[in-house]
Amino acid sequence: MELVLGIDKVKKRHRGGILALGTFDGVHLGHQKVIKSLKRRAKRLKKKSIVLTFDIHPLKTVDPAKCPPLLTPKEEKINLIQDLGIDLLILANFNKRFSSFSPEKFVKDILVDRLGIEEVFVGKDFIFGKGGTGNITFLKNKSREYGFGVKIIPPEKAGKITISSTKIRELIKEGKVKKAALLLGRPYTLYGRVVHGESRGRELGYPTANIRPHYEVIPSDGVYLGKIRAQGKDWDGLLNIGAQPTFHKGLARVRKGEQGSGGEQKRVIEAYIFDFNGKIYGREIKVSFLKKIRNEIAFKNPESLKAQIKKDIVKARKILSLI
Known part of the structure; x- marks a missing residue:
């Protein structure tokens, strides 16, 4: 796996391919489902498999008081994603400038102009852009305008529990570490x-x-x-x-x-x-x-x-x- 630290470090040779996009804190079984689906699709189309994520939790910049404690520090997140066999991991610096991008600017400047993606894989609750104003509907509309595909991956469940980073944090804080491990996969x-x-x-x-x-x-x-x-x-x-x-x-x-x-x-x-x-x-x-x-x-x-x-x-x- 090749690691690119920062959107501004993306080169022409990195353009194109199939992309998974998200915060991926914990790289839990739900995240793994998104990334593995991306990997299968990229292999089928003989394209690069790419993951775009962030160096910190977005709330650390947007609203520090509401930022949750991390499930995985940056280094562990990188290692866990690498273990999934991805070709390229882009770790974006989620700073004030990045957080100010409107949904339109994020799609056009990052996904289309900078990365030249052919398809993007996201979870069903994915939001993006300044203030989290971009949603799945917006992304699908823009995909038709700019000519890339969008694949929405439904949530993964462990029994009756819908897997999410929020739920895992909750279980850990309650001391239910064995149950949290079932959702994390480790x-x-x-x-x-x-x-x-x-x-x-x-x-x-x-x-x-x-x-x-x-x-x-x-x-x-x-x-x-x-x-x-x-x-x-x-x-x-x-x-x-x-x-x-x-x-x-x-x-x-x-x-x-x-x-x-x-x-x-x-x-x-x-x-x-x-x-x-x-x-x-x-x-x-x-x-x-x-x-x-x-x-x-x-x-x-x-x-x-x-x-x-x-x-x-x-x-x-x-x-x-x-x-």
């Missing part, structure tokens, strides 16, 4: 940097890596079975999310990334990596959530917490033995 993954914590885990005999996450969805408080990517290898482990209530009783919780004020305790993410004794402070880390084991509990004392951690590990290893 376990939900979070990226961050290992930072120094309060060494509570080490004091209990279970040293943990404290993770400062990037801009991604954080599951609800509790203990999860997970996979941790560290030092170039995948490790099994437990992931704990919460405000450490055993050590911070009576303190209010705040969301991740926020520092408590007035006695508040920040929400933390910790990873206890099975059979691991490496040093990873300051390193980037990747964690995947497989299953929620239990909710967060405020124990009477550290000894009770230590006993529960031991039970959590036994339970986690039993689950892993059945996978």
